[in-house]
Amino acid sequence: MTASSPNPQRLVLVDDHEMVLHGLGAMLGHFPDEVLVVGQVTTGAAALTMVAEQRPEVVLCDVRIGKESGLDLCRQITTQYPDTKVVLLTVYDDEHYLYQALRVGASGYILKRIDGQELVGHLRRIREGETVVDPALAGRVALSAARLNAGEFWSGAHLGLTQRESEVLELLVAGHSNKAVASKLVVSEDTVKTHIRGLYRKLGVADRSGAIAVALREGLFH
Structure with missing residues (x-):
């Protein structure tokens, strides 16, 4: 059995759908020893304000936040608040978005179909310094890299x-x-x-x- 964290990771959740925020918050609420949601916001501007106020360890945001870019938000946060990590939690099962996310400093790219236990496990690995890619994408990324090396991409x-x-x-x-x-x-x-x-x-x-x-x-x- 994995030991619980000495103190829970402080998270800010960013998504333009309030139902998603509530559902994600409720799901993570089952793991109080591991994570603590300190803010839920629906826009990039609100996310930057929340990060400035709360200084969370991790921001979970989507690739798209309404008409805004979660990738741009990731770049802003990792530049302005280097102690805060950003994880893209998204429905976009696309390695091109993954490449962009890693390029702007994301510490993880995870698909929303994940369950709470898996998400908390990934967050634990990120806290330990790893960069996490959803397993559903990892194989395709490896294939893309192989094709690129072979001159087929x-x-x-x-x-x-x-x-x-x-x-x-x-x-x-x-x-x-x-x-x-x-x-x-x-x-x-x-x-x-x-x-x-x-x-x-x-x-x-x-x-x-x-x-x-x-x-x-x-x-x-x-």
């Missing part, structure tokens, strides 16, 4: 880029304008701009030169 996948975003970035690196990229990919300029905004966010840059610098530093295109 697109460049930038490990940074969270979709195949189309990778194609757009490659054309930007080659010096093409948005209009030229749209022509080559047979899509509208608005679609190209949408892809560019997405890859900027995933790469953590603000402009084209920043994206190109990341691509060159990572050796994405040869």
